[in-house]
Amino acid sequence: MTELRLTNLSKRFGGTGDAPAVDGLDATVRDGEFFVVLGPSGCGKSTLLRLIAGLETVSGGEIRCDGALWSGAGGHLRPEDRGVGFVFQSYALWPHLTVERNVSFPAEVAGAAPRDWKALAAKHLETVGLTRFAERRPAELSGGQRQRVALARVLASDARLVLMDEPLANLDPHLRATMEAEFLEFHRLSGATTVYITHDQREAMGMADRIAVMMDGRFLQVDAPETLYWRPATAEVARFIGRGALLPATRRGGRVTAEGLGEVPARDNPALADGFCALFVRPEEVRLGGDAAEGGAEARVVRAVYRGGVWELTLDLGGLRLEAVGPARVRVGDIVRATVAGGWPLPAPEGFPMSRNAVEDAFVPAE
């Protein structure tokens, strides 16, 4: 059992005028969970991981593992006493040691007999498919192979809590996809509670049991990937995850009317009060084609990008900007029929809509 509990956790570097790097975080990472912290550069992800590892002291709040205090006003457990495994973007392998000894080194240091640590290394190198590389040095391996050595080392250390800091960031896209599967297999095998940080939402969506969306040192929402995608808590989270559009709308008794579109079959958001709101529409909720009887309207294509199998579109529907996705070839300037066939009403963010026709409120995340 390894449950990690963060309570009002804060870390402030430098003077009191500086914004905290971690700012009053509350979260529980459940036993055996693959917990992904997703956020933009500088939001405090690495600092959070270093706090959990014990490499930084906390400025406020507490970290507890299975109830035992790791960091807080009551004390600071040394990193080496936390029994945590690490996998970093930079591999962090010992360059002068062979692959075998990189894997077995923690066991050697712990005093295991050579026969035992050799067997341990052999077992885990086999698990990650590197048996024939045992005598090589890290410099003689590819990036993916080096990450496998790091995984084998964590398996050999039998850590119950594993911290991973953007471990796939240095790998090319093809290898990343393969390694994602290997990391999940590693997680299944080890059963270790894992905290994995990334700024890559595709990676987060594909790997996480739950994702914490982190911004400015805080968690905005902690939920399963599907929940974050279809039921973001705020417009800020909605904007951060995937593509979509925010339309000015009104909710009354569970029914949602979007300005210029009439009533829309939106999913009900029980957390939302009646009144003015922002209707969040994913590309998959914009139906293309059909006829006037189905309630659609004519829209002009203002952006069309082929994504292999599908076209990613931005549409202008009577002044409303919508994000859509379609299977057939389309060109900028084409007129298509579009129907808003769903949506998720959210509290209107401050200053929303930015303009009367909401054109600025559609968004495509940077890639």
Ligand SMILES: Nc1ncnc2c1ncn2[C@@H]1O[C@H](COP(=O)(O)OP(=O)(O)OP(=O)(O)O)[C@@H](O)[C@H]1O
């Ligand atoms: N040792 C330090 N001294 C002072 N400020 C620091 C220190 N480490 C981090 N910071 C600051 O804390 C904030 C969060 O940094 P952190 O490295 O945790 O972000 P991050 O989300 O991991 O970013 P990235 O994805 O770019 O690595 C930043 O403003 C950073 O400048």
